[in-house]
Amino acid sequence: MKELSQQDWKEQLENDENAFLLDVRTDEEYQEKHIPNSTQLDIFQAQKFMDKVNEFDKSKNFYVYCRSGKRSAQACQILDQVGVENTFNLEGGILDWTGETKTS
Structure with a gap:
């Protein structure tokens, strides 16, 4: 897992x-505001999440975010454990996000 600043995460994701x-x-959090084209999977629903x-597809590069960066860091660790090679956590989560968002 790599912790990336908001700017680095956004630039790397776009490219x-x-x-x-x-x-x-x-x-509920996802419906209020999310980053476009994201897939939502609640880490609190442990069995469904796993x-x-x-x-x-573990060959993908996973860009993971949550509200503040804590749950997404935990999710990155889980993804790493199941064989995902590249996980990138958004420092500060969507609270600090200045990029595009949408509501559901």
């Missing part, structure tokens, strides 16, 4: 053709 954008917040994680 990565093998990127997978993962939001690990709750359904089932889905095991289905992911």
